[in-house]
Amino acid sequence: MTTASWQAQVYAALKRARIRQIGYVPDAGHAHLIDAAQADPDMRAVVLTTEEEGIALAAGAWLGGERAALLMQSSGVGNCINMLSLPVNCRMPFLALVTMRGEWAEFNPWQVPMGAATPAVLAATGVHVRRADSPHDVAEIVAASAALAFESTVPVAVLFSQRLIGAKVFEK
Amino acid sequence: MRNDGTLDRRAVAAALLRDPGDLLVVTGLGAPSYDAAAAGDRALNFYLWGAMGGAAMVGLGLALAQPMRRVLVLTGDGEMLMGMGSLATIAAAGARNLSIAVLDNARFGETGSQHSHTGLTTDLAAVAGACGWPSVEVARDMDEVEAFRLRLRQEMLFAVIRISPTELPRHLPPRDGAYLKDRFRRSLGIADTNLQL
Numbered sequence: 001m002t003t004a005s006w007q008a009q010v011y012a013a014l015k016r017a018r019i020r021q022i023g024y025v026p027d028a029g030h031a032h033l034i035d036a037a038q039a040d041p042d043m044r045a046v047v048l049t050t051e052e053e054g055i056a057l058a059a060g061a062w063l064g065g066e067r068a069a070l071l072m073q074s075s076g077v078g079n080c081i082n083m084l085s086l087p088v089n090c091r092m093p094f095l096a097l098v099t100m101r102g103e104w105a106e107f108n109p110w111q112v113p114m115g116a117a118t119p120a121v122l123a124a125t126g127v128h129v130r131r132a133d134s135p136h137d138v139a140e141i142v143a144a145s146a147a148l149a150f151e152s153t154v155p156v157a158v159l160f161s162q163r164l165i166g167a168k169v170f171e172k
Numbered sequence: 173m174r175n176d177g178t179l180d181r182r183a184v185a186a187a188l189l190r191d192p193g194d195l196l197v198v199t200g201l202g203a204p205s206y207d208a209a210a211a212g213d214r215a216l217n218f219y220l221w222g223a224m225g226g227a228a229m230v231g232l233g234l235a236l237a238q239p240m241r242r243v244l245v246l247t248g249d250g251e252m253l254m255g256m257g258s259l260a261t262i263a264a265a266g267a268r269n270l271s272i273a274v275l276d277n278a279r280f281g282e283t284g285s286q287h288s289h290t291g292l293t294t295d296l297a298a299v300a301g302a303c304g305w306p307s308v309e310v311a312r313d314m315d316e317v318e319a320f321r322l323r324l325r326q327e328m329l330f331a332v333i334r335i336s337p338t339e340l341p342r343h344l345p346p347r348d349g350a351y352l353k354d355r356f357r358r359s360l361g362i363a364d365t366n367l368q369l
Contacts, residue, residue: 021236044236046265049257056226056258060198060233063218063353065362068233086223086230090349 001135003166007032009139010097014069017146019095021046021061021068023054029099029165030071051076052083055094062092067150070096074118074159075111081125087155088126094155095146096127104162119159127155133164177334179314181275184333185246186211187317188273188324195325196234200227200247202282204275208246209345215359218352219345225254228272232262235270238360242269242325249276249290256299259330263304271324272300277337285337300330310334 011033014022021044022037024030037045048054054070061068077098087094101108102115122129130145132138142158149156185207189197197217199205205219218234220227231245252259252274262270278291290296301308307329311317320331346352 021233044265046232046236046261049260052226053229053255053258053261056223056229056255057233059223059226060230060235061237062233063230063356063360064196064234064237065357065360066233066237083223083226086220086226086349089222090353092353 003135004032006135006138006164008036010142011036013139013143013146015040015043016143017095017150018067019069019146020044020066021057022071023048023057023068024071025051025054025073025076027071027073027099029073029160030097033071033097051079054096055080055083055086058094059086059090059092067093068095069146070094072096072098074098074100074102074115077118077121077157078114081121084125084127084155091153092155093149093153094127095149096155096157097142097160098157099160099165100162102162106162115162122157127157129157129159131159131161133161135164138164176312177277177336179312179317179333179335180338181207181277181335182210182340183314184275184317184335187314188244188246188321190321192216194241196238196241196243198227198231198234198243198245200224200245200251202248202251203340203342204246204248204251205345206340206343207275210343213345215355217345218356219347221347221349224251225258227251228255228258228262231270231272232258232265232267235267236265239269243267243271244324245270245272247272247274248281249274249278249288249296250280252296253289253294256296259300259305260303263300266328268328271327271329271331273320273324273331273333275335276332277335279337281337281339285339297330297332305330 023046058068102111189211199208227247235243
């Protein structure tokens with residue numbers, strides 16, 4: 001399965017979950033999702049300057065009766081820690097799709113510390129963590145995670161493994 | 173640049189929030205939450221007690237979700253400085269039904285009144301303008317504040333209001349976030365998720 005095709009399935013899962021706002025800090029692993037959101041007249045795609053903005057955006061969306069999701073890379077998880085007190089404290093849903101760096105054939109050592117810490121940091125701040133390793137079930141995991149987030153009203157992050165999205169290749 | 177603010181923050185908040193109608197109000201942590209509560213607690217006020225730097229973005233998510241209503245974010249200079257990038261995000265999103273009023277005392281009032289950047293070198297109004305906000309204003313007297321009351325409900329306005337650094341007795345709103353969220357949503361007629369099934 002190509003990257004574009006499983007990402008199209010993930011976008012369809014977000015649409016079925018009635019997501020209306022997508023905040024994002026760009027990542028190559030989310031490129032298709034971002035393009036799809038921007039092209040969709042029924043979706044608001046909001047480019048962020050830093051990841052924690054997306055948590056506050058999602059909280060505001062929920063206050064106003066809409067569902068939001070955050071697309072980000074594992075390097076931004078540390079930026080989110082204090083802002084996660086918002087959905088946790090206010091018992092709001094939250095859904096993040098996190099592309100992983102620093103774990104599978106990583107070229108850039110600066111990505112390794114935050115990538116390694118990502119699952120523990122999310123769990124420590126009260127986020128339920130799920131992981132997608134295969135293109136065959138990633139859309140199903142996103143759909144189940146959206147159901148958990150929005151029906152049980154808890155914060156959930158789905159980690160897209162670096163093996164799934166493909167290690168970034170640096171050409172000399 | 174020194175703080176030149178003389179306005180009473182409670183009088184400013186009372187003026188901005190007078191006759192709120194169905195205005196959706198989000199307040200930044202610390203004194204702006206107390207100021208809004210002192211002006212009159214209401215279900216359509218959502219007070220942040222933490223999540224510093226997040227008030228403006230809560231306002232954006234709310235404004236996008238409720239495009240037919242007006243959203244006002246009332247916050248302080250320290251909270252706005254921590255979320256300064258959100259001024260760029262909101263301008264880029266072009267949320268015409270959202271305004272921000274910054275009660276600027278050039279201090280971190282909750283922590284011992286240390287000087288903030290707005291009393292040193294930073295001009296928040298200029299920052300917002302440079303980020304692409306269509307309307308940016310600074311008020312130093314109550315006539316200007318009165319003029320902001322309607323403009324904040326009609327335009328996409330970023331307003332800085334120079335207030336006195338005098339500390340006032342705290343007027344504490346409810347601080348249970350789940351309660352504040354639930355009463356806000358119910359007031360908007362949004363059913364609980366579990367009841368929609």
